[in-house]
Amino acid sequence: MIDHVELWVVIVLLAIGSFGLRFVFLGVVGNKQMPEWLLRHLRYTAVSVLPALVAPLVLWPAATGGEPDPARLGATFATLGVGILTRNIFAGIAAGAATLFGLMAFLG
Amino acid sequence: MTSTVKSAYWKGFRDGAPFFLVVSPFALLFGVVATEAGLNVFEALAFSVAVIAGAAQFTALQLLQNDAPVVIALVSALAVNLRMAMYSASLTPWIGAAPFWQRAIAAYFTVDQTYACSIVAYEKNPEWTVPMRIAYFFGVMSPVCPFWYVFTIVGAMIGEAIPPEFGLDFAMPITFIAMIAPMLRSLPHLAACFTAVTCALLLTWMPLNLGLLVSGIAGMMAGAATEKWRDGHRAAPKEAEA
Numbered sequence: 001m002i003d004h005v006e007l008w009v010v011i012v013l014l015a016i017g018s019f020g021l022r023f024v025f026l027g028v029v030g031n032k033q034m035p036e037w038l039l040r041h042l043r044y045t046a047v048s049v050l051p052a053l054v055a056p057l058v059l060w061p062a063a064t065g066g067e068p069d070p071a072r073l074g075a076t077f078a079t080l081g082v083g084i085l086t087r088n089i090f091a092g093i094a095a096g097a098a099t100l101f102g103l104m105a106f107l108g
Numbered sequence: 109m110t111s112t113v114k115s116a117y118w119k120g121f122r123d124g125a126p127f128f129l130v131v132s133p134f135a136l137l138f139g140v141v142a143t144e145a146g147l148n149v150f151e152a153l154a155f156s157v158a159v160i161a162g163a164a165q166f167t168a169l170q171l172l173q174n175d176a177p178v179v180i181a182l183v184s185a186l187a188v189n190l191r192m193a194m195y196s197a198s199l200t201p202w203i204g205a206a207p208f209w210q211r212a213i214a215a216y217f218t219v220d221q222t223y224a225c226s227i228v229a230y231e232k233n234p235e236w237t238v239p240m241r242i243a244y245f246f247g248v249m250s251p252v253c254p255f256w257y258v259f260t261i262v263g264a265m266i267g268e269a270i271p272p273e274f275g276l277d278f279a280m281p282i283t284f285i286a287m288i289a290p291m292l293r294s295l296p297h298l299a300a301c302f303t304a305v306t307c308a309l310l311l312t313w314m315p316l317n318l319g320l321l322v323s324g325i326a327g328m329m330a331g332a333a334t335e336k337w338r339d340g341h342r343a344a345p346k347e348a349e350a
Contacts, residue, residue: 002147006172010168014158014182022218023212024193025200026218027211027215030204031205037332040332041329042197043296043331044297044327045328046198047297048323048324049191051305051308052308052320053163056312058285061277063275063277075278076281080289090126092286092289093126093282100278
């Protein structure tokens with residue numbers, strides 16, 4: 001069971017730290033011009049960090065004890081394929097969810 | 109508010125609205141897990157309001173539950189949230205000129221969904237003014253963030269495990285993949301994504317979730333290098349003509 005004093009220490013410090021991380025550039029740099037090489041790297045932030053965040057979850061999902069799972073892999077490819085073809089976020093989500101539930105039902 | 113600012117807000121609201129379907133189950137799950145770990149409803153809600161970052165909240169909670177020292181729980185959760193600093197940097201060229209208080213509030217609400225929607229909209233509509241960009245950001249936030257709080261409470265009150273057959277664990281990956289797919293529109297974007305994914309899979313052994321940070325930076329470097337290489341090739345014939 002979690003110690004409640006420790007819990008509140010973590011909540012408060014994590015809140016301050018998370019806000020600091022979110023504010024560091026937006027607040028401090030603000031309107032100042034950033035160098036071109038930095039801007040060139042920042043253009044690829046979303047397309048690097050989000051895939052890196054999900055890749056291990058796709059290949060080794062916790063829900064199956066870290067074993068690769070055909071339903072989740074199928075859902076990943078369906079989402080990716082439909083998302084690239086339609087360029088529509090919600091078409092991708094719908095395709096992924098349908099594939100996930102379909103394969104989970106089919107494969108038991 | 110002028111009409112263009114108002115319409116930017118509602119455009120953001122419409123773009124953010126469907127994320128309700130993803131954020132709600134994720135928040136519900138956090139409420140349930142928090143209750144199972146011994147938190148009361150108020151503590152679970154305080155966690156969600158103060159931190160407003162699902163992955164970091166789950167990380168901190170799990171480590172505390174495993175009797176990890178406070179410092180380890182804190183550092184690990186902050187490492188998971190390091191991507192927020194990258195989001196902050198990435199948004200700065202677009203909304204850095206906004207008033208200080210607006211930037212402070214936007215910083216608090218910088219989460220995966222508000223960031224991903226906004227950066228796509230800003231790149232698609234470079235003619236938008238700064239107030240329109242801010243309005244769009246808060247438009248996306250409105251149907252997303254309040255439900256993070258509400259469904260944390262609902263989950264903490266239900267307090268029962270949601271069976272794994274529901275596949276809720278995969279709501280987050282599917283959303284992010286769907287958000288990334290339309291961004292894969294040029295060679296540098298593909299290079300960044302491929303590099304980041306490869307690194308992330310190879311670096312899972314790294315402690316404190318640092319593999320994510322290293323992979324993110326590697327992807328950004330690959331994207332930037334490919335862009336420079338491509339632009340060099342495009343510029344070369346022009347120079348030859350001149």
